[in-house]
Amino acid sequence: MRISSKGRLALLLAAALPLTALAQSFPTKPITFIVPFAAGSATDQIGRAIGQGVTEQTGHAVVIENKPGASAMIGAAAGARAAPDGYTVLITTNTTHAANEHLYKSLTYQPVKDFAPISLLGKGGQIMVVNPNSQAKTVGDFLAQAKKSPGKLSFGSGSSSSRIAGELLQQMAGVQLLHVPYKSNPLAVTDLLGGQIDMMITDTATGLPQVKSGKLRALGVTGTARSPLAPDVPTIAEAGVPGYEMGYWFAAYAPAGTPPDVVKRLNELLVKATKTKPAQQFYAQTGTDAATSTPDELAAFQQAESKKWGDIIKKAGIQPE
Numbered sequence: 001m002r003i004s005s006k007g008r009l010a011l012l013l014a015a016a017l018p019l020t021a022l023a024q025s026f027p028t029k030p031i032t033f034i035v036p037f038a039a040g041s042a043t044d045q046i047g048r049a050i051g052q053g054v055t056e057q058t059g060h061a062v063v064i065e066n067k068p069g070a071s072a073m074i075g076a077a078a079g080a081r082a083a084p085d086g087y088t089v090l091i092t093t094n095t096t097h098a099a100n101e102h103l104y105k106s107l108t109y110q111p112v113k114d115f116a117p118i119s120l121l122g123k124g125g126q127i128m129v130v131n132p133n134s135q136a137k138t139v140g141d142f143l144a145q146a147k148k149s150p151g152k153l154s155f156g157s158g159s160s161s162s163r164i165a166g167e168l169l170q171q172m173a174g175v176q177l178l179h180v181p182y183k184s185n186p187l188a189v190t191d192l193l194g195g196q197i198d199m200m201i202t203d204t205a206t207g208l209p210q211v212k213s214g215k216l217r218a219l220g221v222t223g224t225a226r227s228p229l230a231p232d233v234p235t236i237a238e239a240g241v242p243g244y245e246m247g248y249w250f251a252a253y254a255p256a257g258t259p260p261d262v263v264k265r266l267n268e269l270l271v272k273a274t275k276t277k278p279a280q281q282f283y284a285q286t287g288t289d290a291a292t293s294t295p296d297e298l299a300a301f302q303q304a305e306s307k308k309w310g311d312i313i314k315k316a317g318i319q320p321e
Contacts, residue, residue: 036075038184053273099160156188
């Protein structure tokens with residue numbers, strides 16, 4: 001039996017209707033945001049802020065699942081294995097999608113193949129902090145101590161961004177520090193507060209509140225300009241390491257195979273959520289720049305960032321574990 005051109009068009013439209021209808025009605029139940037870092041981390045904070053914005057739009061709750069550990073690979077793998085129906089979203093950073101593939105010989109997930117990019121969510125800087133009892137009052141003081149005792153002073157990190165910031169400091173300043181890994185930056189901050197480690201370079205969202213409360217001392221920030229939230233804290237570059245710069249970014253991903261219309265709907269929800277009060281408060285309080293994108297733009301950005309981070313890791317002489 002021959003089907004007319006009009007008939008073929010009708011069949012195509014009918015086939016497309018289920019996906020279109022799904023996207024238009026999405027979501028019809030709570031969405032889960034997997035955060036591959038601990039509660040209290042910057043990624044957790046932005047995930048909760050964006051989640052509130054999504055709930056305001058849809059009337060459905062957003063559930064935060066923190067799955068820290070193994071340099072965020074536990075959470076990333078969980079996000080990759082989730083059902084590709086739009087109801088599980090990975091809220092993550094360059095740690096899982098730009099750095100880890102250059103730091104580890106084998107991953108429990110594939111940063112490109114296993115995910116459908118949704119949108120960038122923000123970009124931020126970091127802050128170098130020490131215990132208030134530290135003899136180091138400046139970046140120069142800390143580096144002088146490190147040069148006197150190679151390998152004796154330690155730095156903690158709970159993310160690849162934090163670790164690479166410390167590795168880059170060693171490389172550019174010509175010092176040797178002992179790296180102490182943690183499941184998340186807040187856990188490293190706890191040990192820094194207790195004097196178990198000597199220094200860390202953490203995201204501003206995690207470190208600045210401790211500085212403002214007097215529990216930690218800030219030595220420098222990693223950006224090219226001083227943070228408006230801490231104008232008295234110099235950049236690490238101006239404090240003695242010319243050319244030093246490091247930052248991080250947040251983004252959202254769905255599992256590979258998520259229908260394109262659902263990804264588009266998630267993109268709309270998340271981009272609008274960045275403009276809501278909870279997200280705007282997060283950006284303002286942490287010095288994070290709001291940044292969004294289309295799925296295709298995030299894919300291209302991720303590719304460029306992976307090359308950039310790979311080059312930094314290689315120049316730092318870090319061998320994949």
